[in-house]
Amino acid sequence: MKYMLIRVCAMMLAVCLCLSTGGCTNQEAPSSGTISSSQSSSSNSGSQPDLVGSSQAPLPEAQPTISAPTISIENQTEGNIQRKIVTPHFSGFPGADELNAKIVAEQQDAMADLEETAAGNGGAGQASTLFYQSVFDYQDSGLLSVWLTNETYTGGAHGMSWVSSYNVNPETGEFYEFRDLFRNPEEAIPEITDKILSHLKNILTDESLYETASEAVRALDGNYSYYLDGENLVVYFQPYDVAPYALGIVRVPVALSSLPDMTVALRAASARRTIRVNGRDTSLNRNMMMGSGGDTAVLLPVPETARLCGLQATVKNQACQIGGKEYPVTYANGGAFMTLSDFLAIAPDDSNHLVAYGSDDVLRIYTAET
Numbered sequence: 001m002k003y004m005l006i007r008v009c010a011m012m013l014a015v016c017l018c019l020s021t022g023g024c025t026n027q028e029a030p031s032s033g034t035i036s037s038s039q040s041s042s043s044n045s046g047s048q049p050d051l052v053g054s055s056q057a058p059l060p061e062a063q064p065t066i067s068a069p070t071i072s073i074e075n076q077t078e079g080n081i082q083r084k085i086v087t088p089h090f091s092g093f094p095g096a097d098e099l100n101a102k103i104v105a106e107q108q109d110a111m112a113d114l115e116e117t118a119a120g121n122g123g124a125g126q127a128s129t130l131f132y133q134s135v136f137d138y139q140d141s142g143l144l145s146v147w148l149t150n151e152t153y154t155g156g157a158h159g160m161s162w163v164s165s166y167n168v169n170p171e172t173g174e175f176y177e178f179r180d181l182f183r184n185p186e187e188a189i190p191e192i193t194d195k196i197l198s199h200l201k202n203i204l205t206d207e208s209l210y211e212t213a214s215e216a217v218r219a220l221d222g223n224y225s226y227y228l229d230g231e232n233l234v235v236y237f238q239p240y241d242v243a244p245y246a247l248g249i250v251r252v253p254v255a256l257s258s259l260p261d262m263t264v265a266l267r268a269a270s271a272r273r274t275i276r277v278n279g280r281d282t283s284l285n286r287n288m289m290m291g292s293g294g295d296t297a298v299l300l301p302v303p304e305t306a307r308l309c310g311l312q313a314t315v316k317n318q319a320c321q322i323g324g325k326e327y328p329v330t331y332a333n334g335g336a337f338m339t340l341s342d343f344l345a346i347a348p349d350d351s352n353h354l355v356a357y358g359s360d361d362v363l364r365i366y367t368a369e370t
Contacts, residue, residue, distance in 0.1 A: 066140050066170050067092050071278055073354050073368045077129070081118055083111060084133040084354055086366045088146065088279060094173030099146065099166055106164055107134050110150060117154045128155055135356050135364050137229075138279045142266040143167045143176060145228035146279075149358055161359065162238045163249055165227040169264060178224045178235075181262050188260040189222035196224075196235055199252045200242060213242040230272040231256055248359050275300070277308055277365045284308075286335055290361060299330060299337035300363065308365050309347050309355065322346055 069088035076083060085107055090096040114132050131153040138146040145167045153159035167176045174180075182188035196217055204210040224235045232253035239245045256266050273281040274288050284304050291297030302320045303313035311322055315336045319326035323346065329336040340357060347355040347365075354366045 065093075066090065066144060068278065068280065069138070071366060071368055073351060073366060075349065075351055075354050079118075080129050081114060082129055082131045083114075084131075084135075084356070085111075086135045086354055088136050088138065090144075090146075093144075093170035095168045095170065095175065096173075098173070098175075099144075099168055102166055103136075103146070103148065106148065110134065110152065114152060114154060121155060128153075130154055131159065133356065135354070135358075135366065136279050137272075137276065137362075137364070139228045139230070139269060139272075140170070141228055141269045142169075142264050143228060144170045147227040149360070158245070160239065161249055163225070163227075163236050165225060165236075167227065176264065178226055179222055181259075181264065183261045183263055185222060191260060192224075192235070192254060193217060193222065195254055196252050200250070203247065203250070204243060209243070216242050228256075228266070228269075229253070230269050233259065233266075251360070272362075274361060275305060275308070275363045275365070278367065279364075282308065286333060288340075288361075288363060289332065289337060298340035298357075298361075299332075300340060300343050302329060302336050302338045302343075305343065305363075306346075309353065310367065311346070311348070 069090045071089065072087045074083055074085040074087075087103060087107060089100055110132055114130055118130050131151070133151045134148050136146060136148050138144065145165065147163055147165035149161070149163055151159055151161045168174065169176065179185045179189070197214055200213045200217070201210055204213055225237075226233055226235050228234070232255055235252045235254065237243070237250040237252075239248055241250070243250050256268055259266070270281075273284070275282050275284060284301060286301040286304070288301065288305075289299040291299070303315055303322075306313035306320070306322055313320055313322045315321075315329060318329060320329050320336060320338050321327075325346075327338050327342045327346075329338050331337075340363070344355065344357065347353075349355065352368045356364045356366075358364065
């Protein structure tokens, strides 16, 4: 009996110890972010746990380091030549003057080519109106990336669109070509080229077209044109460079977080919005709605989009009242929307205002300071 009493006391003491330490209970699977005892012992030994992640540390959110540019607008028709040109003027950082000069020179060269074409086709006496439009976007996220979207019509079956871009470090004034971005371009270029070819494979269903495009890409040897757009670096190709004209400008987005080791610290930015003012995103709570069937299927949130252009707009019942007229609206996503075609018909279009809707499905609104 004495020994039995001792054994019972010992068992009770052991139970108390187990309960106080948790060592004798059935443990649940560790919650997210918790390391179990087996994981801890594994990490303390020679074996390391598997890690899954991008090739570089998470990028901090981009914060503007430069002032917004002032802009000038040339919006006029002379004879049979129509020009719609928005020019940004940056200041306050190294390289700003050179950047401005490059942009102005490109736009002036394009206009000179158009005027030369007009003169060769009979000048003001020719029937068709020739056209040149140039608008811009920009992003400041370690590099200042500015790109122009250009359109021209010089006669014939269709016009031509192209993009040009400038990427400058606002701390040093240095302009960066694509290869300049990477510490080891000989390793980085093949990796990004594979992403480009994969994108082309998806959009070019004809094998012969893909082979031709593949040869054109490889011939560039990594000397790609690019700009920064939200969360992505965008490599782009002009019409006919790697695809038929019908596909337009080919843009290949590459996530900034996936880029190899870089010579400049690029900061992440939010995905770009589809309504922009003076090259920057707006803070609208609602975005445009996309459909199919042309301009009438693109719906813009009102009254806020109209107000971005300086228009007085009020939504009442099934209409948006602008300038004393009523335009039909559709209700969706918590608000009213009007068609793009109706909006473009009433948007201000003069020497201080320009509104453009591009093939990239972005509505760009520009207002010059007066």
